[in-house]
Amino acid sequence: MNRIVVDEDKCRGCALCIEFCPKNVLRMADRFNRDGLNPAEMGWPERCIGCATCATVCPHVAIVLVEREPKKKAGAGQ
Amino acid sequence: MAEAQVVFTPPESLSDTLMHYCPGCTHGSLHRLVAEIIDELGVRESTVGICPVGCAVYAYNYFEVDMIEAAHGRAPAVATGVKRVRDDCTVFTYQGDGDLASIGMGEIVHAAARNEAITVVFVNNGVFGMTQGQMAPTTLIGQKASTAPAGRRPEHEGFPVRVVEMLNALEGPTYLARSSMASPRWIRDTKKKLRNAFKAQTEHHGFGLVEVLSSCPTWWGMTPKEALDWMESTVVDYYPIEEFRALPEGDTEGE
Numbered sequence: 215m216n217r218i219v220v221d222e223d224k225c226r227g228c229a230l231c232i233e234f235c236p237k238n239v240l241r242m243a244d245r246f247n248r249d250g251l252n253p254a255e256m257g258w259p260e261r262c263i264g265c266a267t268c269a270t271v272c273p274h275v276a277i278v279l280v281e282r283e284p285k286k287k288a289g290a291g292q
Numbered sequence: 293m294a295e296a297q298v299v300f301t302p303p304e305s306l307s308d309t310l311m312h313y314c315p316g317c318t319h320g321s322l323h324r325l326v327a328e329i330i331d332e333l334g335v336r337e338s339t340v341g342i343c344p345v346g347c348a349v350y351a352y353n354y355f356e357v358d359m360i361e362a363a364h365g366r367a368p369a370v371a372t373g374v375k376r377v378r379d380d381c382t383v384f385t386y387q388g389d390g391d392l393a394s395i396g397m398g399e400i401v402h403a404a405a406r407n408e409a410i411t412v413v414f415v416n417n418g419v420f421g422m423t424q425g426q427m428a429p430t431t432l433i434g435q436k437a438s439t440a441p442a443g444r445r446p447e448h449e450g451f452p453v454r455v456v457e458m459l460n461a462l463e464g465p466t467y468l469a470r471s472s473m474a475s476p477r478w479i480r481d482t483k484k485k486l487r488n489a490f491k492a493q494t495e496h497h498g499f500g501l502v503e504v505l506s507s508c509p510t511w512w513g514m515t516p517k518e519a520l521d522w523m524e525s526t527v528v529d530y531y532p533i534e535e536f537r538a539l540p541e542g543d544t545e546g547e
């Protein structure tokens with residue numbers, strides 16, 4: 215599956231990743247980080263397309279990994 | 293099943309450190325772009341960065357390259373000295389609009405006029421962020437600042453300075469552009485222009501500067517997203533996003 219990893223202690227809870235994610239994958243988590251801020255998390259990971267838009271806008275470089283599945287070839291894996 | 297492909301990790305030239313910037317402040321993403329370019333050019337071991345006085349004063353903690361802290365506005369003079377004794381180094385300054393366009397206006401104009409072989413990352417957020425949101429030379433007409441509480445009035449505080457257009461009147465500079473951090477599209481454009489500004493130094497031994505429109509949600513009194521939207525809707529009307537002077541021989545990347 216496509217996925218991102220948020221370094222929660224670096225996250226400042228600015229929500230820009232949530233605003234710009236084209237697939238509405240992200241949301242604010244209920245838990246708090248070390249500084250008492252709610253970090254971003256993948257609420258709907260199955261929608262993620264691995265486009266890295268969130269990492270491009272993240273002002274705090276808190277998104278530390280974006281992974282994308284290689285495209286499936288037509289007819290493969292059936 | 294084929295391995296998932298890593299499409300993003302932070303650059304090696306950026307420290308794995310919590311940056312002190314306010315939530316949503318685009319100083320941090322701009323640091324990342326600069327660090328990515330240093331990685332991509334393969335010059336990490338020979339790069340020297342010069343820090344400003346301003347919110348980016350701690351940039352020496354955030355870049356994994358040698359850094360020097362300059363007195364307020366004097367980064368281009370320090371960069372000139374470093375570059376002239378160590379021409380093998382890639383030298384950049386990172387300066388706010390208070391630093392570069394107010395107290396440091398003399399230094400930047402002469403460095404540009406000399407076509408000094410340095411790269412300048414000029415962060416225009418329209419205020420003195422570090423010292424609590426005072427008016428900067430770049431504050432827009434009508435924009436509120438702590439020293440212009442009713443908004444900047446041209447008859448009283450004068451007109452905002454368009455730094456790149458002004459430097460473009462000089463023969464000297466090799467590369468001049470303006471870009472913005474307002475959205476993913478413009479962040480990618482900023483990276484291309486920054487790369488050109490580094491290539492102005494590494495391939496053409498000349499002066500390269502990008503004025504990057506950046507946000508200060510804290511002193512603009514906006515949410516991070518409102519700040520970016522305001523840049524997109526309003527700030528660019530006065531500060532057009534443009535490549536004012538391209539690299540020689542069309543050796544340039546841009547949108």
Ligand SMILES: Cc1ncc(C[n+]2csc(CCOP(=O)(O)OP(=O)(O)O)c2C)c(N)n1
Pocket residue numbers: 344345346347348364387388389390391392395415417419420421422423428
């Ligand atoms: C010689 C001197 N004068 C004034 C100051 C106070 N001062 C600190 S930062 C700053 C302006 C910073 O604004 P800017 O360069 O726009 O950076 P920002 O914080 O907005 O990124 C000023 C005037 C100082 N530190 N030194």
Ligand code: SF4
Pocket residue numbers: 216217218234235236237238239240261262263264265266267268269280
């Ligand atoms: S990689 Fe793209 S789709 Fe996935 S969370 Fe980030 S912005 Fe959304």
Ligand code: SF4
Pocket residue numbers: 220224225226227228229230231232253254271272273274275276277316
């Ligand atoms: S953009 Fe970055 S800092 Fe802001 S909420 Fe998302 S992960 Fe956190």
Ligand code: SF4
Pocket residue numbers: 312313314316317318319347417421422507508509510511
């Ligand atoms: S005061 Fe403004 S420029 Fe400084 S860190 Fe905060 S948002 Fe960024």
Ligand SMILES: [Mg+2]
Pocket residue numbers: 346388389390415416417418419420421428
């Ligand atoms: Mg400023």
